[in-house]
Amino acid sequence: MKHGAGGEKMRQLLDSFVLAKFDKDVGDVPLSALDDSGIVDDLVLTIDGHTVKPLFFPGGDIGSLSVAGTINDVVVMGARPVALALGFVMEEGLDLEILERVTNSISKVSREAGVPIMTGDTKVVEKGAIDELVVTTAGIGVRSEALEHNFEVIGQYRQTDERWVRDSGLREGDKIIVTGTVGDHGIAVLSCREGYGFESDVVSDAQPLNKMIEKALRVGGIVAMKDPTRGGLANTLNEFGEKSGVGIQIEEGQIPMNPTVHAASEMLGIDPLEIGNEGKVVMGVLPEMADAVLECLRKTPEGVQSSIIGEATNEVKGVVMKTLVGGRRIVEPPIGDPIPRIC
Amino acid sequence: MKHGAGGEKMRQLLDSFVLAKFDKDVGDVPLSALDDSGIVDDLVLTIDGHTVKPLFFPGGDIGSLSVAGTINDVVVMGARPVALALGFVMEEGLDLEILERVTNSISKVSREAGVPIMTGDTKVVEKGAIDELVVTTAGIGVRSEALEHNFEVIGQYRQTDERWVRDSGLREGDKIIVTGTVGDHGIAVLSCREGYGFESDVVSDAQPLNKMIEKALRVGGIVAMKDPTRGGLANTLNEFGEKSGVGIQIEEGQIPMNPTVHAASEMLGIDPLEIGNEGKVVMGVLPEMADAVLECLRKTPEGVQSSIIGEATNEVKGVVMKTLVGGRRIVEPPIGDPIPRIC
Numbered sequence: 136m137k138h139g140a141g142g143e144k145m146r147q148l149l150d151s152f153v154l155a156k157f158d159k160d161v162g163d164v165p166l167s168a169l170d171d172s173g174i175v176d177d178l179v180l181t182i183d184g185h186t187v188k189p190l191f192f193p194g195g196d197i198g199s200l201s202v203a204g205t206i207n208d209v210v211v212m213g214a215r216p217v218a219l220a221l222g223f224v225m226e227e228g229l230d231l232e233i234l235e236r237v238t239n240s241i242s243k244v245s246r247e248a249g250v251p252i253m254t255g256d257t258k259v260v261e262k263g264a265i266d267e268l269v270v271t272t273a274g275i276g277v278r279s280e281a282l283e284h285n286f287e288v289i290g291q292y293r294q295t296d297e298r299w300v301r302d303s304g305l306r307e308g309d310k311i312i313v314t315g316t317v318g319d320h321g322i323a324v325l326s327c328r329e330g331y332g333f334e335s336d337v338v339s340d341a342q343p344l345n346k347m348i349e350k351a352l353r354v355g356g357i358v359a360m361k362d363p364t365r366g367g368l369a370n371t372l373n374e375f376g377e378k379s380g381v382g383i384q385i386e387e388g389q390i391p392m393n394p395t396v397h398a399a400s401e402m403l404g405i406d407p408l409e410i411g412n413e414g415k416v417v418m419g420v421l422p423e424m425a426d427a428v429l430e431c432l433r434k435t436p437e438g439v440q441s442s443i444i445g446e447a448t449n450e451v452k453g454v455v456m457k458t459l460v461g462g463r464r465i466v467e468p469p470i471g472d473p474i475p476r477i478c
Numbered sequence: 479m480k481h482g483a484g485g486e487k488m489r490q491l492l493d494s495f496v497l498a499k500f501d502k503d504v505g506d507v508p509l510s511a512l513d514d515s516g517i518v519d520d521l522v523l524t525i526d527g528h529t530v531k532p533l534f535f536p537g538g539d540i541g542s543l544s545v546a547g548t549i550n551d552v553v554v555m556g557a558r559p560v561a562l563a564l565g566f567v568m569e570e571g572l573d574l575e576i577l578e579r580v581t582n583s584i585s586k587v588s589r590e591a592g593v594p595i596m597t598g599d600t601k602v603v604e605k606g607a608i609d610e611l612v613v614t615t616a617g618i619g620v621r622s623e624a625l626e627h628n629f630e631v632i633g634q635y636r637q638t639d640e641r642w643v644r645d646s647g648l649r650e651g652d653k654i655i656v657t658g659t660v661g662d663h664g665i666a667v668l669s670c671r672e673g674y675g676f677e678s679d680v681v682s683d684a685q686p687l688n689k690m691i692e693k694a695l696r697v698g699g700i701v702a703m704k705d706p707t708r709g710g711l712a713n714t715l716n717e718f719g720e721k722s723g724v725g726i727q728i729e730e731g732q733i734p735m736n737p738t739v740h741a742a743s744e745m746l747g748i749d750p751l752e753i754g755n756e757g758k759v760v761m762g763v764l765p766e767m768a769d770a771v772l773e774c775l776r777k778t779p780e781g782v783q784s785s786i787i788g789e790a791t792n793e794v795k796g797v798v799m800k801t802l803v804g805g806r807r808i809v810e811p812p813i814g815d816p817i818p819r820i821c
Binding site for chain 1 (some may be wrong): 500515516517518519521523524525526528530531534543560561563564565566567584585588594595596597598599600601603604606607609612614616618620709738793818819
């Protein structure tokens with residue numbers, strides 16, 4: 136299970152089986168960069184399989200999750216998502232009411248985000264060959280005015296050849312912003328899972344962030360972006376640091392967190408920074424622009440709880456967190472996933 | 479199982495659950511057209527889930543099938559495929575040798591076709607939650623010079639507003655070409671399936687057709703195209719006829735078929751015209767250009783056995799076949815799929 140969890144184990148699997156076989160260096164953002172999407176001919180392409188269990192959870196379902204997750208993978212490259220494709224694999228005998236609820240949800244989220252479902256594919260397999268329903272979503276995105284503006288602003292402060300927002304764009308001094316509370320999605324899914332069920336007011340944050348990010352790009356100065364899904368904030372920050380070749384220091388007290396998520400994590404013995412999110416972005420922003428971007432984010436419904444949690448610095452190696460009690464701890468990249476099958 | 483098989487039952491499912499919910503009429507080739515791909519902003523997007531059983535079969539495997547199938551869905555819109563995205567959902571404990579063979583195969587076919595894998599996603603689910611491996615592939619395509627030329631040629635003979643090759647493009651008198659033998663893929667997969675295993679020299683035709691179709695478009699005059707996958711030739715011809723509002727008459731004696739496929743179909747009591755193919759295209763061509771297109775196709779390695787099998791005509795309703803013995807029979811759209819899980 137650890138191979139699919141988004142941490143170090145998955146990286147090893149990708150390295151040995153995927154990257155070794157395919158043309159790693161084709162395109163503007165090649166496969167070898169392991170960004171959230173690939174880019175060729177100025178088109179962003181992404182794909183995401185969803186196997187969340189249960190299919191319905193507080194604040195969302197496999198449908199809303201699929202649409203939000205795929206839109207967000209396009210969005211964090213700085214692109215404007217223009218269309219989605221849906222691939223359903225269903226177990227024979229799947230309750231049609233389930234299918235109806237899921238497609239309703241897909242429809243609603245896609246409409247609200249303004250990103251239409253353009254094509255789809257449906258396969259039915261015999262009972263037992265699959266656990267109810269797997270939804271795989273692909274998305275395409277294109278360059279936008281907001282993205283061009285973002286790089287114009289960056290160009291005023293720093294020389295750059297980049298045309299897309301990459302994991303590798305962070306430089307010393309850049310501020311790290313997270314656009315809201317972390318850990319909600321994983322805890323929400325877990326709270327309703329058989330055998331784990333516990334009372335909780337936490338709902339999933341699964342939501343498309345294209346509108347919020349477009350506004351932030353129009354302020355400008357965003358040099359790196361990633362949605363902290365599998366592996367959570369810990370994985371995202373480590374990928375930023377590793378790909379950008381810079382250390383990152385964050386402050387625990389600045390990380391927005393729902394108290395219930397904090398309590399549930401303690402109870403379950405898992406690190407909330409490693410829990411997957413589905414409606415947050417972590418970004419690196421030019422120090423000169425960080426306050427303006429933060430202010431813009433906080434004015435959006437999706438980003439009200441945005442916070443500057445730290446900065447890129449060569450004074451530390453890897454990712455280091457100043458804890459609430461004044462200590463420091465290394466935030467390691469997660470080895471596996473504390474909560475499997477949440478996306 | 480019939481819901482996923484590509485016939486009438488699937489159409490009902492799509493109608494009630496998918497089309498009813500989504501924005502049907504966005505884009506140049508909207509979802510409501512149920513073509514092989516959707517088109518928005520001159521970008522072609524397609525997605526395809528693969529659940530073939532067994533994963534390896536004579537002439538191919540789930541990897542080559544995924545790449546070929548997705549490329550071909552882009553190609554039959556007349557587009558040039560530029561990139562693919564791969565979504566793997568794997569069962570925990572899947573033999574890594576299987577994964578290696580599949581990725582090797584994906585790599586090989588993608589390189590030969592010149593269409594790179596740009597991005598991917600991997601999910602692992604617990605043992606029993608999925609039958610070994612599901613591969614979902616998405617592809618994007620763009621307009622090409624060959625496509626522009628095709629419509630210039632069409633414009634010399636017929637007024638048209640179309641810019642893409644659609645299922646609905648057929649008019650009375652247009653010739654129907656199939657680019658090779660039908661039924662091979664389904665029979666090849668079935669021949670090695672547990673409980674069905676029989677001696678057979680049939681290998682799957684799974685192959686990307688982008689190079690062959692580009693050459694044919696450069697001749698020009700292709701008004702409709704579809705790859706006869708699920709539901710086979712019978713389904714494709716019925717979709718052509720229904721969407722174009724014209725009858726189709728074909729001659730049994732002109733349909734290329736491997737004698738073993740013919741014999742196996744008789745033995746199994748299934749109609750070879752309903753068996754899925756993975757390396758063939760059915761096209762409608764202007765009568766004035768049909769011989770030139772046929773000659774071009776026959777010069778390609780993929781299309782050596784191409785044949786003109788009939789034409790669009792208002793003299794019949796639906797799809798009618800003149801049989802070898804001189805009778806006529808209606809070729810109905812398949813209700814289900816004679817061989818499940820072949821793609």
